[in-house]
Amino acid sequence: GLPGDVPVVLFNISGVPPETVDAILRGFAKMTIPHRVVVLCGKSADVRQRLEEVLGPLPRRGDFLLQGYTDRMHDWMNAADLYLG
DSSP states (O other), rough: OOSSSSSEEEOOTTOOOOHHHHHHHHHHHOOOOOOEEEEETTOOOOHHHHHHHHHHTOSSSSSSEEOOOOOOOHHHHOOOOOEOO
């Protein structure tokens, strides 16, 4: 269900410090080309809530999808043009 007409970045934040995650998301939000960033944020509702708060006020051209725990990592990786983890 991901768009085929824009680059897709898969960002697995497991083990990445929160301030680094925030900085990377802000960087993607500033990009001028259309894109989709899928953020794998695991099982923690607190982490997901914090990311929603970070992304909420950002003016952005890209599209962000916050994805919780998945056992379909291979499918996400196949759909991605770039993987960060």
